[in-house]
Amino acid sequence: xxxxxxxxxxxxxxxxxxxxxxxxxxxxxxxxxxxxxxxxxxxxxxxxxxxxxxxxxxxxxxxxxxxxxxxxxxxxxxxxxxxxxxxxxxxxxxxxxxxxxxxxxxxxxxxxxxxxxxxxxxxxxxxxxxxxxxxxxxxxxxxxxxxxxxxxxxxxxxxxxxxxxxxxxxxxxxxxxxxxxxxxxxxxxxxxxxxxxxxxxxxxxxxxxxxxxxxxxxxxxxxxxxxxxxxxxxxxxxxxxxxxxxxxxxxxxxxxxxxxxxxxxxxxxxxxxxxxxxxxxxxxxxxxxxxxxxxxxxxxxxxxxxxxxxxxxxxxxxxxxxxxxxxxxxxxxxxxxxxxxxxxxxxxxxxxxxxxxxxxxxxxxxxxxxxxxxxxxxxxxxxxxxxxxxxxxxxxxxxxxxxxxxxxxxxxxxxxxxxxxxxxxxxxxxxxxxxxxxxxxxxxxxx
Numbered sequence: 001x002x003x004x005x006x007x008x009x010x011x012x013x014x015x016x017x018x019x020x021x022x023x024x025x026x027x028x029x030x031x032x033x034x035x036x037x038x039x040x041x042x043x044x045x046x047x048x049x050x051x052x053x054x055x056x057x058x059x060x061x062x063x064x065x066x067x068x069x070x071x072x073x074x075x076x077x078x079x080x081x082x083x084x085x086x087x088x089x090x091x092x093x094x095x096x097x098x099x100x101x102x103x104x105x106x107x108x109x110x111x112x113x114x115x116x117x118x119x120x121x122x123x124x125x126x127x128x129x130x131x132x133x134x135x136x137x138x139x140x141x142x143x144x145x146x147x148x149x150x151x152x153x154x155x156x157x158x159x160x161x162x163x164x165x166x167x168x169x170x171x172x173x174x175x176x177x178x179x180x181x182x183x184x185x186x187x188x189x190x191x192x193x194x195x196x197x198x199x200x201x202x203x204x205x206x207x208x209x210x211x212x213x214x215x216x217x218x219x220x221x222x223x224x225x226x227x228x229x230x231x232x233x234x235x236x237x238x239x240x241x242x243x244x245x246x247x248x249x250x251x252x253x254x255x256x257x258x259x260x261x262x263x264x265x266x267x268x269x270x271x272x273x274x275x276x277x278x279x280x281x282x283x284x285x286x287x288x289x290x291x292x293x294x295x296x297x298x299x300x301x302x303x304x305x306x307x308x309x310x311x312x313x314x315x316x317x318x319x320x321x322x323x324x325x326x327x328x329x330x331x332x333x334x335x336x337x338x339x340x341x342x343x344x345x346x347x348x349x350x351x352x353x354x355x356x357x358x359x360x361x362x363x364x365x366x367x368x369x370x371x372x373x374x375x376x377x378x379x380x381x382x383x384x385x386x387x388x389x390x391x392x393x394x395x396x397x398x399x400x401x402x403x404x405x406x407x408x409x410x411x412x413x414x415x416x417x418x419x420x421x422x423x424x425x426x427x428x429x430x431x432x433x434x435x436x437x438x439x440x441x442x443x444x445x446x447x
Contacts, residue, residue, distance in 0.1 A: 069129055077116045101121050101128040245419075276418070344404055
């Protein structure tokens with residue numbers, strides 16, 4: 001970088017004229033890393049030492065009256081900011097109170113640097129005096145002050161400087177360690193963009209922290225939003241060349257004895273694309289199949305068998321037919337969706353995959369069996385949507401075990417896209433959910 005070369009040349013001139021002292025340790029020991037540089041940086045960046053980018057620290061002793069003193073205890077290392085610095089009489093100044101602090105400086109504790117007692121100095125502390133336990137990082141023209149602050153907070157710098165620690169009781173580093181350390185230096189314009197991006201991300205983290213939501217809750221909210229977009233026709237684009245849902249309905253209505261769709265749209269819950277239709281459950285679900293257990297043993301699925309966070313069947317119980325519960329009477333098949341009618345707000349909802357085909361389920365479930373108008377996995381995601389769950393919750397009755405009934409589900413209105421679009425919706429939902437699950441796994445692995 002041209003500006004870097006100019007400043008470097010100016011320093012060499014000042015050293016030659018003996019106006020500033022040369023830095024004997026400005027080059028890091030390359031063997032410390034085993035390579036010439038710690039890691040690769042973009043071509044427009046430079047590797048520089050602290051000598052190249054920090055202005056010299058300045059000393060300042062308290063004189064008359066009171067002064068603001070910043071010691072290690074004044075730093076909140078969880079938020080990396082100055083909190084409650086001491087106001088002291090100059091006559092009672094500690095011997096270590098001798099480092100002048102200016103607005104835009106970054107304080108870096110040299111005592112136990114791994115504790116990250118690091119803070120940015122804003123304007124309210126510009127005339128303070130800091131302890132000699134800090135290195136006062138004062139940027140020259142090559143660094144934006146806030147970029148320097150974030151740089152000194154980075155694990156690369158903190159862990160790198162930790163490797164120089166000496167001492168047992170209060171392990172520390174010294175000024176030369178910081179001055180001679182190698183730092184990655186982007187152009188000023190890029191520093192500005194980096195600062196902007198970091199602060200936006202930190203703002204987002206603060207919002208998350210203030211919301212008191214766990215990672216699991218946040219991901220659940222994100223998934224819920226995806227399902228809401230999906231059932232409103234906003235997740236994937238519509239294809240005007242596709243057969244509409246109403247055209248398919250006309251084809252199968254006579255054979256499957258499906259009731260005619262009402263032309264009155266005033267009572268529909270929300271707007272859907274023109275190629276979708278609203279149907280109640282009796283129009284898009286096949287009838288449930290009652291079957292009592294037979295033989296010696298049967299596989300039984302009750303409410304406890306459902307993982308209501310992941311909406312899957314955990315495991316079917318193997319029960320002797322002679323011991324079959326009275327509620328064990330609903331035959332389920334691959335492609336069905338189980339929806340608990342007891343406390344539906346608990347979302348005991350699950351898709352029936354091949355391994356649970358022909359199991360017997362409890363009458364506590366409504367078994368949603370899709371007809372030709374529904375792609376099975378679309379029905380599964382539809383029944384998980386807040387529109388369906390919250391809507392059916394309104395029908396709950398009872399105090400100890402509030403529940404809904406079959407007719408609540410069969411009379412409820414469901415948004416139905418064309419079959420081809422249902423498949424695209426399912427593919428998109430599964431793609432997004434796989435990504436969110438991967439994020440959750442990665443974050444948990446790093447906690």
